[in-house]
Structures are given as C-alpha cells and as structure tokens.
Amino acid sequence: MTANLSQEVIDLLNDPETTKVLATVDTAGEPHAVVKQSLHLGEDGNIHYLERIESSTTNRNLVRSIWFDGSVAISLTGRNGRTVQIKGKPIKIHVSGPLFLDHYNRLRATLGDSDLAGVWVIEPERVIDQALETRRAIEAEKHPHFIHLDRLARH
C-alpha cells in the first residue's frame, strides 16, 4: 500500500528548514517522538532516515517495527507552517554497502567525528494533511454532531 508523495510533500521533506519528527513505539506501546532532521526522500521513492546511534530508542523501535510489521509516523512542519503527517513502515536498513558508505562519508565530511548505525528505509503508506482548516473541514463532514451548540445559535 505504497503512497506516492506529492511534489509539495517531497519539497517539504527535503527542505532543511522543515521540522521533522519521527514517532515510533516500543514493545509496551510507549511512544517515542524525536526531531530527526536527517529524514529525506531516497532515490527509491521511499523516505530514508539516518540512524546515528545504534543503541538509541528510535533504532530499537524501528527494529521492532520491521520485525513485527509495525508502523511509524513522521510529522513535517514547514517554514510557512504547512504541516503534514506521513504514516509508513520500515522495510529495510542498510548497514553496509554503497548507500550506507555514501552517507557515512558525507556525515563525517560535514559533521566531523560522527558515526552511522544504518540508513533506514521507510515506505510511506498514507499522507495526511494536518493543516487545521483542512482537518476541521474533513472531520466536520464526517461527524456533524461534533460541535458545540453555541456555534450554531442564532445571534
């Protein structure tokens, strides 16, 4: 169930000014949401994430997701306030090979002494427009009863 990302979402994803949050869950269902600016569009059309700490909670949760078909959520908030959420599934991690080494070398060239545990590949399954007005319009149509009466009162 791969979702094609629109050019607008791709631009948002690849903009370094966008705030990018990756949310994962652990075995007990405890959520873990962390800003991960390395999220970007890979050449394969999937979202790639550079995991720099092998023993991190995010990495552990991603392993759990790839093993047990779990999902992750990515929240993107652009410089103009534009915000979308992407639901997806980790489908692969590169721990060696050309893609891994390219990122490893680039990280060290730009950040100095740093390490790379792996390049996670997240297949996007659903893109949700999180703009309040958009969300409100969609939900109002689906749930007309969900409204306070004073908003409908004659003034």
Add this chain to the structure above:
Amino acid sequence: MPIALRQKFRDEPSFDEVTAQHPRFPRLVARKIDVQRRGVHYSKRALEAVDPTRHQIYTWENVNYPHSLLLRDGGTILVIPQPEERDPYVVDFIDERFMLLDAGQAVEEVEIWPKPKYYDKKTSSGRLMREVVSARPQRLDVFVTSFCHFFHVDDQGCKFCSLPYHHRQLRSENGLPTRLQASDIRECIVEALKEPGRFANIHITGGSIVKGVEVLDMEVDYYISLLQAIGEAFEAPRFPSQLLATAFNERQLTRLREQTGLGSFTADIEVLNEDLFNWICPGKAQWVGYREWQNRLIRAVDIFGKGNVGTGIVGGVETAAPNGFRTESDALRATLDEAEYLAQNGVTTVHTVWAPQIGSQFYHLKAPSLDYFIRLARGLQDIREKYGLSADFDDFRRCGNHPDTDLARLQ
C-alpha cells in the same frame, strides 16, 4: 525440487506453521535460522548475476559461490551451499533482485555481501589480502592458523567441525600457509581501515596449539604477537575485537588482557553437557576438560570484565545421534540450564545453527527442527536479559552468526 524428494529428507511442518506457534519471535530471524539450518542452492541465474567486482566470492568444494547473504533487517546469513537432495533454499535472481525461494515460492529479498576494496591488493610479501583477512559486512575476520592440534596431531577434532577439511582444500588450491604472518595481517588491517564506515570489529581465531611451558602457551604467545601487530594500526590502546580461542588459564588470560588491546574473549565450549562434550569434542575434553573449560570462562570475566566474555555452542549438536539427547525438549532444558549457570557467573552463551557439513564426522546427521532453534535462541537471549548481560561484541553487526544475539537488538 519435487515435494516427495524434499519430504524424503525432511518431513516436518512448514515454515509458516512453525512461526505461527511463535508470534513473538521475529520471522526474519526465524528465516535466517531456517536458511542456515537447510543451506542454500544457487540457481544458474543467481550465479551469473554475481559481480566479482562488487560481491564477495567464496570457494567451497572447488566451486565459486557468493559469500554470503544479507537480509533487509541488516541481519547476516552465513550459509553453506548444500546439495539439492538436502532440501536447501534456492537463491535466484528475479527482476534484478536476489531472492530466497522456498519450495519454488519467493519468500525474501537478500543481498550478497559487498566486497571490500582491499581484497584485490597484496601485502608486501606478495600475498593477496583477501586470503589473509576476510570480511563480513561489518567485520574483519582473521583466521590465523589452519592447524589444530586436536585434529591434526591427536585425531581428536570436534566431530561437527569441517574446517580442517575445508582448509586443506584452500591450502592446496591457493597455497595458503598453515600459519599467517603478523606483518601480513597488520598490513591488511591498515589497508582495511582506509575504508571509512566499512568495519566495526576484528575477529581473530585459529586452531588449538597445546605446546608451551604450560599447555597452550604457544597459542597464547602467537595471539599476543598478532594482536600487538594489529594494535599498531590504532591510536586507542583498546579496540573493538574478539579473540575466539582455546580456554586459557588465568595467567594466560591476564597476559592477553595486559599485553594487547583485545576487547573481548571467547572460548567455544560447543555443547553444554559434559558427557556430550567428551564425545563430540574429545581433544578439548582431554586437554582442558568440560568443568575446567567453564571455570576458565568464569575466571576470564574477572580479567576482561562482565559483558566481554562469551562462549559459543553449536546449537543443535546436542541432539546428534547416537549419543545426543533423544528429545529436543530434553536437549533444550539441559542446554539452557547450563547456559544459565554460566550467565550467573558473567559469561554469555551464544549459538550457531548446526548444519552438518561435508568434511565433518557428523555430515550424515540431520539438524534439529526450526522450532527447536527458535526456542534455543529465545531461551539464550532471555537468560542474557535476566542476568543483565550484553553481547555487544558478538551481535548482529559485529558477528551476525548467532540468531540469539540478533534478538539482543531489542534489549
């Protein structure tokens, strides 16, 4: 392969039926176990798709095979080719991807291990570097000597071990020396370290050498000289490394720790039952003994520290006929009980998947069921968690040959 022929060799529940009984065990790790247990057969298409400039090649029974496989979770499958009549998985090349096939069905995408750049270079002595130091996806492997006193002198080699047979082939084909030179190894390590991000661990191992003032002193001396040579390649006094050797005494272990930059110590006990150890590993039994092997591992914890000492077992060999456990449940209980005793004393136990190999005394036997290996892997990892032990030096990245330490990725 015809179903009838498969069932003739192995009449057992399917992969899906077995994994359905273990919903909390990762299917990818179960798949790795099953591939190791049954082996692989490479299709003609797959062999033609292997690119020697990008992929590692491995010679087995005078045939060049890709060496070895990577799963999409980053896990490694070290796997030996098996003849078709032994019901192996098939590795095929379909739609530009290497795929694992079980009974004709594509079940998982795999990659071939990437080839490091140093492989085609030569040491100053003229030896091809890939023949001195081999590579896993993130590990450097130094197999320092193909000589094993237990096998070559006493005719008491471990009954599951095919390495002497295999090394004899390599020596005759490639002119490999019985014993590697420290300078050759150091040059290879230096060259490998020029590939940033490529390696995270150095693994050193070899056959047992009993000679010396004290038994095994010569083996210790040799390792110290090699580790000191390797250490010259590092600024840090200690570097991520694993020595897999014979169980040394306290004095020998102290020398290793104090005179080298070695990071961890492993001495494989192979099977966790004294009677079976005596039968399967007669050389180890004669020169060290089962209880002394355990005691030496425990004493190594005081020297190398908790979390830095391990032992390996050839998982499943405890069921080998005719002397092995008659039932898998008995084998599992006995093995985990002994592993727990070691864990209580700071020693972590890891297992490989026994796949009877040509050249070993046990080649005619069959490995136990997938269900058994799943329970064994889960049991060993549960013990590790219970006693707060890690397997960082021997995990999915720094080794890749232990399904139980794959599970430690969630620990």
